[in-house]
Amino acid sequence: HYRRAHLGGSDFHDDVKGKVREHAFRGQEEQDVPITFTWRSDVNGEPIVGRGSDSDAFVVGVSSKQLMSQLDRDPSSYVMHIDTTYKLGQVEYPLMVVISDFMSPFHVVAFFIKLQQTEHHFTEALAMLRRIYTAVTNKQLLVRYFMADADKAQRNAVDAVLGVRNELVNLMCYFHVATKIYKHTRGIPVTLAARISKDVADMHYAVSAADYERIKKRSLDDWQKLPQLSAFASYFTKG
Structure with missing residues (x-):
């Protein structure tokens, strides 16, 4: 009922694109304001929202400056987790959650809405995470410990994106x-x-x-x- 009465705009691509662009990261947002981001942008700098095909991937990130800043710490002091759930939406699209584990408590860093769970989609999502972190903090993302499941596509994406300039230790849940x-x-x-x-x-x-x-x-x-x-x-x- 709440989704139908208050959310809306999730059934048509143009509506979804409008919402993503309405909250797109510009750099002037307050720390606790939600931001959206994608990997591709058009000539005007607006985020490109794919239609979900193999050649036009749909991957949208949601976070805030405050959430992103939780990764700004000694990389040996936390474990970065990623996990995917299908239970947060009626149509059960995969939602990838990035979490930092610092002294046992879990801190959500970002959500990524994806239509598929291929290596390409994981790679794009992690590349988006790395880029938005740098845009928010003006620093390179440093990761030492990374925890995920046994999915090979996910592991390959982690090594390809986060393994650059990081000595990764891959852990399994x-x-x-x-x-x-x-x-x-x-x-x-x-x-x-x-x-x-x-x-x-x-x-x-x-x-x-x-x-x-x-x-x-x-x-x-x-x-x-x-x-x-x-x-x-x-x-x-x-x-």
Whole structure:
């Protein structure tokens, strides 16, 4: 009801384009005023809003100067997350959320509305993030730790865009790891599947990189000794 009564303007491309341009980043906005931005602009500097085809991607970013400024800190002091949800709109278009994790609390940095989840769309969204951050702060975006899911297209986009001038450490959300583990151990005897889950949890709670490598090596050695787990050990190594 609220969407129909108060929002509107989301059914036609011209209406959406008008809203994006109405709130487009100009540089003079107050810190807490919402801004929109795209990767492409026309000859007048107005954002180009694609129609969602493969050749005319629809990727629109939404943020504010205040939200962007949360990334202006020592890159080793936070983890940047990206995640995609389909549950914030009636038609379930993918909405990519960029979040910074600073001393445990989560801080939303930007939202990206996309019509597809291809490597091209992820690359464009992250390039937009990097450019708008520089436009707001007059600084280069510095990222050390980055967390996402196991999507290969997403990982390639992260390396291509944020890996430039940054020594990235790519992390994977433990929830996604646990989901993958469950999926690939359903055909394994319960006791052995439980053993794998425990070993992976031990890796997750390692106190250092060296401790993680030690636990990982021990676990892989143990798995490879058991015929029922050799295939999983091979999968885990490739992952």
